Amino acid sequence: MDFKKYKILLYLFVISAFCFVIHFGILFSLAIPTANFHHSLIKIYVLYYVISVVFYTALLFLADFNFSYVGVTFLSAITLEFFISYLLLRPILENKAAIASTEKVSFIVVFFLFLIFQTILTARLLNEKH
DSSP states (O other): OTTTTTTHHHHHHHHHHHHHHHHHHHHHTTOOOOOOOOSOHHHHHHHHHHHHHHHHHHHHHHHHHHHGGGGHHHHHHHHHHHHHHHHHHHHHHHOHHHHHHHHHHHHHHHHHHHHHHHHHHHHHHHHHHO
């Protein structure tokens, strides 16, 4: 097993932690109470980090055996992630409280942040010569 390929997951963790600190700092500096969020900010970041690790590990495993399916698998994984995200976002969408709009934006920001991370990681994997 080539651990150099998995080193990127450590970088992803550091970048994710940095983004969390920035995100939480912005909410804190604007005096937005996150305690009333349906899903805590840390829980959302951890969930998307775990999803990213699982998807990237699966793509690395697949790339070793059949590289031609990496792109299709990535699209399938992203579709599954959309579905999971919708299920998590649904209770927030039904909430009409004023804080819910901030929570919706925070959730979507985290979702797109990790979508960008996953896209960059997959593009790097696809650009490697096999």
